[in-house]
Amino acid sequence: MWLNRITFFALLSIVSNATAADPDCVDWFRGSKLETGSKNCELNCATLMTDMGTFMCPNQCDELCKPKEKGSLLSKLVFYPGLTQAEKELVVKNPKQAYSVYKLKGRAEDATNRNFPNQDLNDESDAFRHFVWAGLLTKELGRQKAKEYLDAHETNPLQSNREKQMDIFNNERGQSAAEALLKNNKWNEKTLEAKAIEELQNKNLDVISPGLPIPKEAK
């Protein structure tokens, strides 16, 4: 089982570094010294000189100019399964920060397991998890940076629009709650969880499939 996990993890790192651009075009692009992800990369790439072997390469400038997921060793290790493309780009930009985001995701899941032992998707536990994760991220990174990670997660192509809407709404509530707690010097994880429970009891969170028992107070 351990071996399976390691293999999967290694495979994931390899796949994450794959590129769709033609290898000749990659060499052609490298020779130009243009920086991937830079502001005018695509424009400058499209006007580069070509020859018989590379005359099709300007068509691949959008792919060639994408920031590559190589980054540091840490960024490779932080590529955990199920990341959206937007999340991976954030991991490459700032692997240390992304690792904090990953750890806080675990904390939000633990809090959810404690408070909602029988959990479903799109129910109160789901709303709670998003609320708490968003709150923890806001405390750790500030509203703007936290929102970048939260929004990146919501670019998930496998979710329905209604599910995205629910998550985004509950993330926003969690961010606002964290800010208010910080402002009033009442911040700690327990008060954040208590606030999430209170919001659920008052039906202030978006829940697609309600029905789970809500605890009277945070556990």
Next chain:
Amino acid sequence: MKFKGFALFSALLPLYCFIAFASSGYYRGDFMSPSEAQKKWGIKKLDKSLFKNGDHTKRESMAVHIVVNQLYVGKPMKLVRTELGDPDSYFFSDTIYAYKIMPYPGESKEIWHLVFIPDNKLEKVIEVKIHKKCCYKPIQ
């Protein structure tokens, strides 16, 4: 020669440990092997409409059929949702489809669900597993 091999192994040991720790840390909890699952629940050919119906008491043995035959591996994730219905459980991330396969047994009691792990592009199923949902210890 033997000493060199031992020295190399020792030098790389912390790296192995770190990789093992990092990779196992992603998916907390246990997975049930297909043979264990078959022993526990038996196997019944997947009836998509029955599975989609959402009756958790009837999903276990069909989940075994899916896992034993790795039915959806290599298929689009969206096909899973079309054929098996909306996911009704949570595993690790919203990007991983998870389905309850047994009724809720009560707090702190073991419960398993079926998870479809997507590829790097979140397009196709790379693995289907039965995962123990309750009760792993929190990371400190």
